[in-house]
Amino acid sequence: VIEGIRLVASLLAPPLCAACGRACDWRHPLCGACDRRLRRSQPVCDPAPPGLDVAWAVGPYDGICGELVAALKFRRLLPVARRIAEAIALAAPPELLGGTLVAVPPAPRRLAWRGFDPAEEIAVALARIQGLPLARSLTRGDGPPQVGRPRTDRIRRPPRVEAVAPARDVVLVDDVQTTGATLAACAAALRAAGSARVVAVTAARALWASEVWFGGSRLRA
Numbered sequence: 001v002i003e004g005i006r007l008v009a010s011l012l013a014p015p016l017c018a019a020c021g022r023a024c025d026w027r028h029p030l031c032g033a034c035d036r037r038l039r040r041s042q043p044v045c046d047p048a049p050p051g052l053d054v055a056w057a058v059g060p061y062d063g064i065c066g067e068l069v070a071a072l073k074f075r076r077l078l079p080v081a082r083r084i085a086e087a088i089a090l091a092a093p094p095e096l097l098g099g100t101l102v103a104v105p106p107a108p109r110r111l112a113w114r115g116f117d118p119a120e121e122i123a124v125a126l127a128r129i130q131g132l133p134l135a136r137s138l139t140r141g142d143g144p145p146q147v148g149r150p151r152t153d154r155i156r157r158p159p160r161v162e163a164v165a166p167a168r169d170v171v172l173v174d175d176v177q178t179t180g181a182t183l184a185a186c187a188a189a190l191r192a193a194g195s196a197r198v199v200a201v202t203a204a205r206a207l208w209a210s211e212v213w214f215g216g217s218r219l220r221a
């Protein structure tokens with residue numbers, strides 16, 4: 001019945017691709033061309049922020065991966081979270097996706113303002129696809145906001161994160177990695193609470209930001 005309602009609704013107002021805005025099939029958040037761009041996207045892996053064994057992203061923020069993150073975060077297109085999770089499941093090295101999924105917690109102020117948590121949406125979809133356990137092992141205080149502060153300051157004053165009874169093997173899930181300061185803070189809290197292996201998967205990675213964190217060394221694209 002719901003499928004039927006969606007079909008009728010799509011005839012009245014054709015669905016638009018979450019990335020490019022052109023009309024697309026109502027069953028998919030992306031048009032064929034953008035879906036192909038996503039499938040061809042080059043994962044970004046090196047280097048990992050301190051405390052993480054691996055930090056893997058579907059692709060660079062410049063391009064389809066960043067467009068998807070923006071559609072999810074700023075235009076609240078929640079079905080995009082599932083498409084991102086599918087892309088992670090399809091392209092991430094299988095050994096990476098072993099452990100308990102933990103979404104990187106948002107600052108409470110930001111969650112209240114946005115009304116939903118993009119990282120959690122991706123983590124829930126990924127847990128379903130991979131059949132992995134999902135745990136809320138991390139809490140985050142408001143602290144200084146990460147967005148809108150100079151990159152060097154974000155690295156020097158990372159968010160306050162605490163871990164409660166985390167699993168031994170943790171896969172952190174986030175929408176985007178910029179400086180890596182938040183992931184590093186999460187990893188430090190998890191390891192202090194007993195986690196042995198901490199990896200991260202994200203939809204997109206901003207390469208310009210990583211260069212600051214890693215002392216200006218060029219990154220492999």
Ligand SMILES: [Zn+2]
Nearest residue numbers: 017020031034
């Ligand atoms: Zn498109």
